Amino acid sequence: MKTRALQYYMHDGPSxxxxxxxxxxxxxGASRLDQDWRTASSTLxxxxxxxxxxxxxxxxxxxxxxxxxxxxxxxxxxxNGENARALAASILGxxxxxxxxxxxxxxxxxxxxxxxxx
Numbered sequence: 001m002k003t004r005a006l007q008y009y010m011h012d013g014p015s016x017x018x019x020x021x022x023x024x025x026x027x028x029g030a031s032r033l034d035q036d037w038r039t040a041s042s043t044l045x046x047x048x049x050x051x052x053x054x055x056x057x058x059x060x061x062x063x064x065x066x067x068x069x070x071x072x073x074x075x076x077x078x079x080n081g082e083n084a085r086a087l088a089a090s091i092l093g094x095x096x097x098x099x100x101x102x103x104x105x106x107x108x109x110x111x112x113x114x115x116x117x118x
Contacts (some may be wrong), residue, residue: 005029012040016048021051022056024056027062030060030062049076050078052077053077053078053084084088
């Protein structure tokens, strides 16, 4: 079975710093991701960390430890889709909380990326 290495994108916005994760979060990927977070966090001020794990396909123990630590530290975990939400719940040990509707509107106005539609 072919593995899909971790890829991630960093989105730096006015109210949040967002990681969008894709592929397999293994020890090596978790180490890189943690180092990039440590570098970025020195300039964040009071902006929130958002971790979008919608496109993660698997997570090993090192990846789980990183995500749980971030979550306990106040990071908002996003997982859109049934499989992603199940993976997030298995990592965090609890279902993800739904964001209030007004939070979705605020998030849309403070996006760290621009939606592209064809």
